[in-house]
Amino acid sequence: MIQHFPVMAVMLLFLGAFLVAIFGRISPFIRDGIAILTATISLILIYALIKPVMIDGQIISYWMGNWEPVEGYAIGIGYEVDALGLFFGLLVVTTFWLSGIYSLGYLKKDANKMHYYTLYLMLSASVLGLVLTGDLFNMFIMIEIMTFASVALTAFRNKQDIALEAAFKYLVLGSIGSSMTLAGVALIYRVCHTLNMAQISSIIGGQFNLTTIMAFGLIVSGLCVKSYIVPFHTPAADAYTAAPTSISMIFSGMVNKAGVYGIIRMVYVVFRAMDRSSLQTLLVVFGAVTMFVGVTMALAQHDFKRLLAFHSISQIGYVITAIGLGTALGLNAGLFHAMNHTLFKGLLFLTAGAVLTATGTTNLDKLGGLSKKMPVTTVCFLVGAFSISGLPPFNGFASKWMVYQAIYEKASSSGNFLFAAATITALIVSVMTLASFIKVTQAVFFGQVNPEHSEVSEVPFIMQLPMVIMALLCVATGLFYNKVQEFLLAPAAKAALSVTNYIDRMMGEGYAESAGVADILWQPASFSFWNPLVWLVLFVVIFLAVYIAIATGRKNRGAILENGGAYDPKYATFFSGEQEEFSQVGGSDLFWGFKTDWKGYYKVMQGLHSGIVTDYASYIVMAAAVIILVMFICMR
């Protein structure tokens, strides 16, 4: 019974997509109902796999149409769900389910909702299929569906000027990525005569010849385009900004995670190349550059969603750096950060969507003072912002702490100063992340209310609910990181390292051994540093005590009360002797000192982000060439 769950979850979503397209016209209720129902069932089916896969350590395999391997060759399409696949599967279902709920409130004013839900289900199904499949070509198909659904959804609000442009860029650049993947898959088929990942892994066996290196380089480059690693990141900024916010959340929560998953699957399982120091260095360098470029570009943005888009790029840099270390702790840290990024970045996109719904703009120079109008959104935003900046006790702190430990440990044990530089970059990027979220806090939620927005009110409950759930998840995964480690991260990291099990489950017991496959040793990562729960409880208790003492102190009671009614200049804010004038310090005015010192850097960066598709395409091709060249030189 249980082995049908993964494939049912994927098929249901595809089925839902067609049903919405056919019956969606009848009534909005049927349309929304089909979408939410299929998403919910899919969520339940995937969550039901936690017990057997994560806790009991099973690997679930499923041959489509019962096409089992014939004479040792896997012909049919096989689904293979190990803890690694399921880990990303859980991220995917959580993200699209919450996004679906949010869409119900968010899309109130849009036309063509039927198209939206069809594409939304297509996108969800393809990403879920991508992380659960055990077949390389099937993976490519899912990447294709994912890309085209994403392109269409980017262009969904095509009344905006930016939407079609963004979709066009995404289409061109995404197709280049897909083509590279396809070329790689074709080369693999030429060498291995099979497309089953388990079998490919045992045939290649970590030994490379020219063809397999070429294939490896092409597939990894193709996946880099999907996970927006600098310099493959260029379509991301426009696409995240132009797409409806519920879709931006899906982009950052699962579409680029799909690329990350693909990279992990390729380098650890299929090609088993993570013991090569050249590949480790390559990934760490790309990761460090990604996080640095992402965050510095984010600091310069004037638009809430575009700023978040660049942060998505930057945080993926952390993940790539961590998984590129090739150690158990590194992989563990990378997976943890990937999960946390899904949670807090999803949350931040939802708050951006709430601001957009309430005020009609995400321009940081035009907003301000929304904290009094939208208290729930503000609290959720602050949780997300503190999480992504890695302040204790939120989840970003736990995972970033793990990432730093992993990189610096690797730097110390290998003596490679490049890794130490990556640690420094990671720590600095963290404070820059904080800086750019301080900018959003000041420009959107605090400060003075723009007179245009004096009538703004909080978003409806259906939109608050996903935000609150995500905020709670951010806090919970930060506080109970030990449980997360035990039940999700450790099984997933272990699964990625124990290739033997993966191959044997698919191809039959003993297959891996006969092909001479050995696992990378799994060392459980040990964390003993602190117990955030005790500190948080203590913190909250003392905070409340002092707060109540201050807020109700006898001497100040009269002054504490909001001064309603009569006008009293005592409670006004003054600026150059003028009072109560709208004088908000907006987003682009902040961090002037920083930007002045970095003029040269920003000039170069501005030139590089020209907005011209041919430029971007050439970056992708050049970077792919570099990756393949490095592999050719170092891995033969």
Add this chain to the structure above:
Amino acid sequence: MLNITNILMLLFFVLVFPGALFTSAVGLWLAGVDRKVVARMQHRIGPPIRQPLYDFLKLLGKETIIPHAANKTVYLGAPIVGFISLAMIMLFIPIMGFTAVSGSADLIVILYLITIPGVALIVGGSSSGSPYAGIGISREMVTMMAYELPFVLVLLAVARKVGGGALVFSMQDIAAWQAANGSLLFHWSMIPAALAMLLVVPAEVGTQPFDVAEAETEICEGPLVEYSGAPLGLFKLNTAMKMFVMSGLFTALFLGGLGTGIVALDALIFVLICTLVVILCISTIHAVTARLKIEHLFKFYWTFVAGLALLSLILVWCGL
């Protein structure tokens, strides 16, 4: 682990020693010493050393005004968050031989906890709705970015020096290593890092010439412009506590391992060393310099100070 004795011990640590009470008392003492020393250097008599305490008590009794534009909860809550996190950081810093919470002190935890008071000041200032505060918080954030790079480099240099090939981020191991091999300040390759750290302390505390965020003459104390009464008093107390926390961190990192084993005596020695550190890196620099511009401050930290710290890191990396 969670029985009554442990909880009471933890409460005692947080509230009395080395937490809130001890840290505030020493912080106010250091602030008083700083004012006195600066005054003497400028040939003034200066206020009595208990003046910061009087100021704090006076502010507690004053009226608290909340501006219309402010978000009340955040406006009142921010100084408290800063206060509690400063009290908690002190638990992680070894006072010579004594650490309140064993096994949990870690350089990266401390690095992040130390940013919280700064974030509290920024968020509080931002929530007050004044444009002066807006400019102030922007400067505070840039200052933070400026000193973070040398700070990180110093911490990594220490971790590498103590750990050798292995990974040591634990404050206790650092203290133990110094007890066995002599304080880090007396290893010549660490001297540039110690100098860099001495320059990080005043920027973190926000004293002249690095007080660009509060610049009274231009932006009327920046983030604090709208604050009054008890919250303002708490913010002033936070600044004083930061002096102790930062000088204490310097002492633990570079002059650790000198303890006698008697907690009271250790604490006394610790406070005396901290006083010297404050006089050296806060008062002296304060007395002889004028305020920098924000872009100069940033450049200074990312070139000169970071260069010193990087020099140490490279030396240590080469095994010196």
